[in-house]
Amino acid sequence: TELATYTPEQISNLFQAFHLDFSLQPRLKVRVLALDYWTTDPFGADQAVSAALYVPDSSVGEFPLLSIQHGTIFQRDQAPSQNHLYSLEGVIGVLMAANGYLAIAPDGLGLGINESFHPYLHEAGSALPVVDGLRACRSYACGEDIPLAEDVYLVGYSEGGYVTMAAHHTIETGYGDEISVTASVPMAGPYDxxxxxxxxxxxxxxxxxxxxxxxxxxxxxxxxxxxxxxxxxxxxxxxxxxxxxxxxxxxxxxxxxxxxxxxxxxxxxxxxxxxxxxxxxxxxxxxNSVNAWAAQAPILLVHGAADTTVPYGVSPKTVADMQQAGARSIRLITVAGNHVDAALTATDSALVWISSLRP
The missing domain is CATH 1.10.260.160 (434 Repressor (Amino-terminal Domain))
Structure with missing residues (x-):
């Protein structure tokens, strides 16, 4: 289902209206769609779930995949497929698609079209809708003749930081023959x-x-x-x-x-x-903690120094635990602010870093 189309000028004007200042600037027109697909719940049952899909309107080049994991949402109709713009993940989706990424923001179980319960901070219940969302992205791109690059990036804030790390871990330990994570940026998440x-x-x-x-x-x-x-x-x-x-x-x-x-x-x-x-x-x-495993792909953690909602201390602890477990490349950027104030600065750091890795 097509939800909206935005030109680079419209995206810039929207960001200005909301006083959003990002290092990246929108370059391409973006189409936003609602994408429905199947995943598996913690009991092994098939579930229909939904996502917002942000598609760059360009015939030039191949597009990397970016999965954006949303922060804590309690209300079904606040999930990305139902609220594709007025949220942190909506802003990331529009901005990154406008920079040539095919971006998906999965709603997850219990949100959007799915009427089951939301498996909050459960690793498999959080990660599988991301894995299956990436598959659905590839399937959509194939059907629409959209050329995809090999790169796959993961990013998310708060609960989305946890889900990003859970998805990265789940992919590397269970789906590595099918999906190869290029890098992930978990932000302000309760990994431990x-x-x-x-x-x-x-x-x-x-x-x-x-x-x-x-x-x-x-x-x-x-x-x-x-x-x-x-x-x-x-x-x-x-x-x-x-x-x-x-x-x-x-x-x-x-x-x-x-x-x-x-x-x-x-x-x-x-x-x-x-x-x-x-x-x-x-x-x-x-x-269900995802703070100590031997990650192969680079991980950048970002966290606000004054965060007491998801206590800041979990991020330096996770870096130490991951290094101890044999992670190849993990580091932490500390930004100013609490859980709310730090979100945009953290996101800007994340998107600049992801862009710097693109071949």
Whole structure:
């Protein structure tokens, strides 16, 4: 389904209107489409999912593939295929297609057209829609006689940073004969989930309590725990099924949940999790962490120094863990700002670096 077409002038004018200042300038006309394809959920079932596809309107040269992983979205109709421009991934998609990349922004499971649950911070559930999205891109390009280069780049911010790293890991360890990642730029993501959870739960307050329920709802469903009432206080546990039904925004969910951590979780859970207990939950977090593996393709991490939403410390820790595990090339760029303020600066650094690698 064709969603929109933008000329370089229209893209520049839009960016100016929103005070977006990027090092790269749009050069080509861009067509935006909604692309539907099949993927596999954490239970091995086939699921129809959707994505936004950003297509350069040019007959010159071959186009590298770029997969853009979105930040945390709670509402189905805020996913890229439904909201192709007014988001960080929409801006990246339009700008990079206008620079000659065939770019896809997958909605993921539980978002866009998919009515299942969203497997938040679950490696396979996050990565497979990216793998299958790249396949769908190639299939679309083949059908439309769009010439593709060999290069494949991955980029994403926040949850998208995690999904970028998860997809890179999954491709290199399971799909390397079919897809070869050229480079990835995970930004401000919770790569080491247990480290991030322990860092946050030691605080008195947290401004994004919606993330807690999202992770636990996903793991509770995937691992069949049935433990929401043991983890959360009764008033919170009773709210959770309705809040995460795909119809509520992050703002709504954060407004409905207390920002004081002791008002969200059962005291026994906090004691056990921050002590030596809750081994199943810790094991699940470790199994889905993507912070220590021998990556072959270069990775650039970018993170805002003042980020407390996804604690900044996870990025230097991930660089050290990845180097220890034998990653060939990984480094970190630290930019100014918190989780929100740093996003555009981080993105500009990411896109400049990706462009510098293009043959």
């Amino acid at each position: 989930i247990r480290y991030v959870a322990e860092t946050i739960l030691q605080r008195a307050t947290y401004d994004n309590p919606g993330y807690f329920g999202y992770v636990f709802t996903a793991y509770n469903t995937i691992y069949g725990w049935d433990r929401l009432s043991e983890v959360f206080l009764p008033a919170i546990a009773s709210l959770i099924p309705d809040l995460y039904d795909g119809n509520h925004s992050g703002g709504e969910i954060n407004d409905r949940l207390p920002h004081t951590i002791a008002d969200v979780f059962q005291p026994q859970f906090l004691t056990d999790f921050l002590g030596s207990g809750e081994t199943d939950i810790k094991a699940a977090m470790e199994a």
